[in-house]
Amino acid sequence: MVKLSDRLQTIAENIHVGETIADIGTDHGLLPIFLYENAISPFVVLIDINEGPLQKAKKNIEQYTKNSNFDLRLGSGLEPLKSGEVDVVVIAGMGGLLMCEILQKNLQKSKTYNKFVLQPRTAPEKLKKWLLLHGFQVTDEILVREGRFLCEIIVAQLNEDTEKITEKQIKEMEERLELEVNPILFEKQDPLLLSYIENKIRIENGILEEILIGVGQESHERCQQAKQRISLLTEMKKRIGRKL
Numbered sequence: 671m672v673k674l675s676d677r678l679q680t681i682a683e684n685i686h687v688g689e690t691i692a693d694i695g696t697d698h699g700l701l702p703i704f705l706y707e708n709a710i711s712p713f714v715v716l717i718d719i720n721e722g723p724l725q726k727a728k729k730n731i732e733q734y735t736k737n738s739n740f741d742l743r744l745g746s747g748l749e750p751l752k753s754g755e756v757d758v759v760v761i762a763g764m765g766g767l768l769m770c771e772i773l774q775k776n777l778q779k780s781k782t783y784n785k786f787v788l789q790p791r792t793a794p795e796k797l798k799k800w801l802l803l804h805g806f807q808v809t810d811e812i813l814v815r816e817g818r819f820l821c822e823i824i825v826a827q828l829n830e831d832t833e834k835i836t837e838k839q840i841k842e843m844e845e846r847l848e849l850e851v852n853p854i855l856f857e858k859q860d861p862l863l864l865s866y867i868e869n870k871i872r873i874e875n876g877i878l879e880e881i882l883i884g885v886g887q888e889s890h891e892r893c894q895q896a897k898q899r900i901s902l903l904t905e906m907k908k909r910i911g912r913k914l
Contacts, residue, residue: 672704672734677789677821680814681762684787684825685710689757692717694747694772695764699727703734715741717750747772754782761786766793770800777804781828788824795849801826802835802843811852813862820866847902856909867906874900 674682678701685691685705692715693702702714718724724742731740743750748759761769769790773780786806790797798808807829814821843849850870855863878896 671707672700672730674700674704675816677814677816677823678704678762680812680823681760681787681789682708682710684810684812684823685758685760688712689785690714690755691758691760692748692751692756694759694761695719695723696727697723697763699723699730699740699742701760701762702727702740703730706739707735713739713741713756715743715751715756717743717745717747719744719746747775748779749775751779753779756783758785758787759783760788762789763791766790766795766797769797773800773804781805784827786824786826788826789821790824791821794822794824795844798824798849798852799840799844802840803837805829805834808852808854811854813855813860813866815862820862820869847899847906851903851906856906859910864907864910867903867910871900871903871907874903 682701682704687710689711690713691702691705691711693699694717696702696716696718699716702711702716705711706714716724716727718727721744724744728742751759761772764772769788773786788797801808801824805828806826808824808826810825812823812825814823840849851863851867855866860866874896878893878900881893881896
């Protein structure tokens, strides 16, 4: 039986029994194999832009299961997938901006799937901004450790019932750093939230130090921005303490 990493296991836990899935950029195909083996997903589509990963996935399918109910498709993003063909689309391990491009390429098609489970390697705040501005709602967010990195897993669904979010609201969320540190993480008291915030503070302190060494001006715009971000992140740390 397939053994998943913590990152992939967390993604799997956000797919419910009976939901069909498409794994975009499937690579080794271990997630779809696990979902099928454990009778979670009755139908899985594995998509990759390169032939090599699909061949690797095919070998893993042959190794772990004799069942042929796996649909391997060569192509870019959602292109090989029909509108509404699956319940859940998983995109994991790509950059957040690339995910935006994939979803934007055929927005009408993107809105035909019930749920997206997304794990961006970079720019998660830009991905969340895109989702909100294009009619999606982030319904859950989970932090998971992978080696020395902390990953964000974002669950999103089409938001048809509530009023569309405005650019002004997005700007306010950005100013409060809510696109970077989702309020959901506080509500759930995510066990990795403190480490996540502390890491962001370390990054800002490093930027601050580099500016002061390189430019030598505390009035530098990025220097002031770093100080403001550190102040907001420090307040977030206090909120965690009060919760505990």
